[in-house]
Amino acid sequence: PSSALEPAVSKPHPQCNHNTIVTPPSTPTALASTAYQLFEDIRDVYAALTHLPSLAPGPEINALLTRLVDLCIQPYGEAFSKYFFSLQGASSLCESLRPLCGAAEGELERYWAERILGSSSSSSDxxxxxxxxxxxxxxxxxxxxxxxxxxxxxxxxxxxxxEEVGGIDESRSPSARDSEEFCVSHMSNWRSFDVVFLAALVGMNSSSKIQMLASLARKLERGTLVVARSAWGVRGVLYPVLELSNDLLDAGYEVLGAVHPWTKVVNSVVVLRV
Ligand SMILES: C[S@@+](CC[C@H](N)C(=O)[O-])C[C@H]1O[C@@H](n2cnc3c(N)ncnc32)[C@H](O)[C@@H]1O
Incomplete structure (x- = not known):
């Protein structure tokens, strides 16, 4: 039977003929054991998050999310990250975890927005x-x-x-009644933007991000900068990675640069030009 220690796809060994399937070594390597331990640690945090009555900020959720971020921002090597994401169940764990983290982030933003609204101090611009x-x-x-x-x-x-950006998931489009107040006076004039900042969870995987970016490129003026967020290495557990490939060129963009943090900041930033 397969285990999480096995990469999802067994690859032919370079020295074997193409039809030979290589099974993983019976004694796991140090890399495999560490990756599996990380998988279990992340799964434990996920299980604990699903049992919380609310995702609003509080001591328990703060501790769980701090632990999760600490687990994901370690400078693991590329081979480790690749192995980690190839473990059986890793992708589906990430796909279940990200919406929970996104909802918790929304609660955190609401908490701080309400706190600022209730305070008397002014903010810097x-x-x-x-x-x-x-x-x-x-x-x-x-x-x-x-x-x-x-x-x-x-x-x-x-x-x-x-508005729904990209129009991929029409079922989540705002209802006409809900959005009326914000649509009537200010429908977006896409051609007027110099820079568009795309939030990290707009598109939950690279292909849906690229699909959205392609639809965005058709609405924007040539030369508009688009700042999209991505993630590198195991940080990709927390936020979807925007893969930099020819698909972005086909979507109508020039890739100008990417910044990958080595600090507590989780997201990478990718600068594109239409
Ligand atoms: C980090 S928040 C961005 C800040 C937010 N616009 C504000 O008013 O402060 C991410 C937001 O992206 C929105 N979002 C995600 N996917 C979207 C899409 N396809 N179209 C429009 N909004 C989307 C979510 O509703 C969420 O509120």
Missing amino acids: RYRSAYIHNIDRDVCALKISAALAQRCGYAARMTFSC
């Missing part, structure tokens, strides 16, 4: 002269962002619209 248009399919996120913009004094330079 990093983009003093920029006009910002915030697109989101979640009308609740937009409502709280709009209140925050008002509270922080950006309201004159910020507009909002409730």
Whole structure:
């Protein structure tokens, strides 16, 4: 029977003929044991997260997510990451884990937004002269962002619209009634943007991200910069990786650069030009 210690696909050995399937060594290597231990640790965090009554910030969830991030940001080598993702069950564990992490992140953002709304201190403005248009399919996120913009004094330079970017998952498109308030006055004028920042969870895997980027490229003016988020190595457990390949060129982009953090920051940043 197969175990999680076995990579999902057995590869032909270079010295054997192509039809020979090589079984994994009966004594696991140090790399295999460490990868399996990491898999179990991540699975334990996932199990604990699924038992929480709420994903809103609190001591228990904070400790679990800190542990998860610490597990994923270690500088494992490339061979290790490759082996880890080839373990049976690793991909499906990541696919179950990411929506939970995304929901918890949303709760964290809501918590801080509400805290800022309730405080008397003023915030610093990093983009003093920029006009910002915030697109989101979640009308609740937009409502709280709009209140925050008002509270922080950006309201004159910020507009909002409730739209599905990329149009891949139409079932999740905002209902007309919900989005009316944000759509009527500020439908997005895609051709007017100089830079588009794409949130990390827009597209839950590389191919859906590229599909969305392709649809975005058709709406944007040539020369527009698109800043997309990605992840490298085992950080890919937490956020989907945007693969840099010819598919991005076919989607209508030039890849200008990628920055991969070695700090506690989880996401990589990829800069593209239409
Ligand atoms: C980290 S938040 C971004 C900040 C948010 N726009 C705000 O108002 O602060 C990520 C957001 O992406 C939105 N999102 C994910 N996929 C999307 C899509 N395909 N189209 C539009 N919004 C999407 C989610 O609803 C979520 O609120």
